[in-house]
Amino acid sequence: MNRLLSRPWRRRDERGDVPGWVMVTVMTAGLVAALTAIAGPQLRNMLTTALSSVGG
Numbered sequence: 001m002n003r004l005l006s007r008p009w010r011r012r013d014e015r016g017d018v019p020g021w022v023m024v025t026v027m028t029a030g031l032v033a034a035l036t037a038i039a040g041p042q043l044r045n046m047l048t049t050a051l052s053s054v055g056g
Helices: 002-006 015-055
Strands: none
Touching: none
């Protein structure tokens, strides 16, 4: 117990979790690509309509 208390606090090494972060990044990019492919034309139409109503 004394050994744990006398040891200086060390920062946890988080380099071992790189595959998890890579997986989250790839899945997020895939989700954004899928949503863009599915909803892209509708979003573009909504933006065009909104900009036309403001400019007119």
